[in-house]
Amino acid sequence: MTATLEAIEVSRTFTSPAGPVHAVAQASLAVAAGELVAVRGRSGSGKTTLLNLMGGLDTPTAGRVLVDGVDLATLNPAARLALRRERIAFVFQSFGLLPELTARENVEVPLRLLRVPGPERDDRVAEALEAVGLTRHARQTPPQLSGGQRQRVGLARAVVARPAVLLADEPTGQLDSATGSEIMSLLQDLAHTHGMAALVATHDPLLLRNADRVLGIHDGRLAEPAR
Numbered sequence: 001m002t003a004t005l006e007a008i009e010v011s012r013t014f015t016s017p018a019g020p021v022h023a024v025a026q027a028s029l030a031v032a033a034g035e036l037v038a039v040r041g042r043s044g045s046g047k048t049t050l051l052n053l054m055g056g057l058d059t060p061t062a063g064r065v066l067v068d069g070v071d072l073a074t075l076n077p078a079a080r081l082a083l084r085r086e087r088i089a090f091v092f093q094s095f096g097l098l099p100e101l102t103a104r105e106n107v108e109v110p111l112r113l114l115r116v117p118g119p120e121r122d123d124r125v126a127e128a129l130e131a132v133g134l135t136r137h138a139r140q141t142p143p144q145l146s147g148g149q150r151q152r153v154g155l156a157r158a159v160v161a162r163p164a165v166l167l168a169d170e171p172t173g174q175l176d177s178a179t180g181s182e183i184m185s186l187l188q189d190l191a192h193t194h195g196m197a198a199l200v201a202t203h204d205p206l207l208l209r210n211a212d213r214v215l216g217i218h219d220g221r222l223a224e225p226a227r
């Protein structure tokens with residue numbers, strides 16, 4: 001089976017006053033549709049850098065990143081932006097919600113960017129909120145929601161555009177461990193149900209039981225398995 005998300009010998013080297021930093025070094029990985037892969041590593045091991053490369057937010061110094069078999073480096077900036085909007089979704093530790101908008105309106109944002117017509121938007125937002133169990137809270141704004149509920153809004157917003165790839169950077173980092181486990185389990189359900197290739201960075205070993213596969217990252221180098 002072709003992988004939805006693939007890295008081939010990807011490296012990212014930063015220059016710093018102290019010399020080059022090899023944040024990611026020759027990383028290769030493949031995530032299939034409907035699979036949730038966790039990348040586990042300590043602070044500074046290269047998780048965020050790897051996720052940014054996989055989502056086209058950063059460009060590798062060497063190697064290739066493929067989404068649906070398309071090498072991101074072959075796309076011009078407009079095509080890359082379009083691919084990011086249509087095929088890739090991010091979930092952040094800090095939720096990344098707009099505090100003045102309701103949960104419903106936050107989830108609607110990606111569909112507005114994609115110019116999805118109003119009635120279809122309404123249906124898809126309702127469906128996404130239901131998938132994360134937040135229908136009753138649709139009219140509340142983020143400050144009126146708990147941390148776990150906010151992250152559910154973040155997940156609904158991530159899946160509403162039906163992306164092929166879901167990237168989550170420490171999505172449970174701000175939550176207590178029980179709520180964090182619930183969110184991780186929901187992420188896995190969403191990946192399975194929607195057939196998304198999901199890549200999740202975490203340093204929390206408790207969350208790994210909800211991953212279909214776990215990779216370790218250490219000094220920018222991936223290793224498998226890491227249980």
Ligand SMILES: Nc1ncnc2c1ncn2[C@@H]1O[C@H](COP(=O)(O)OP(=O)(O)OP(=O)(O)O)[C@@H](O)[C@H]1O
Pocket residue numbers: 014015016021022023041042043044045046047048049050203
């Ligand atoms: N823009 C940059 N310039 C220079 N060095 C950077 C830059 N971004 C990241 N690094 C370095 O690259 C390495 C990997 O950082 P990265 O943020 O990917 O780690 P991480 O595993 O996500 O850490 P954390 O769990 O703390 O978020 C670190 O040594 C970091 O200092």
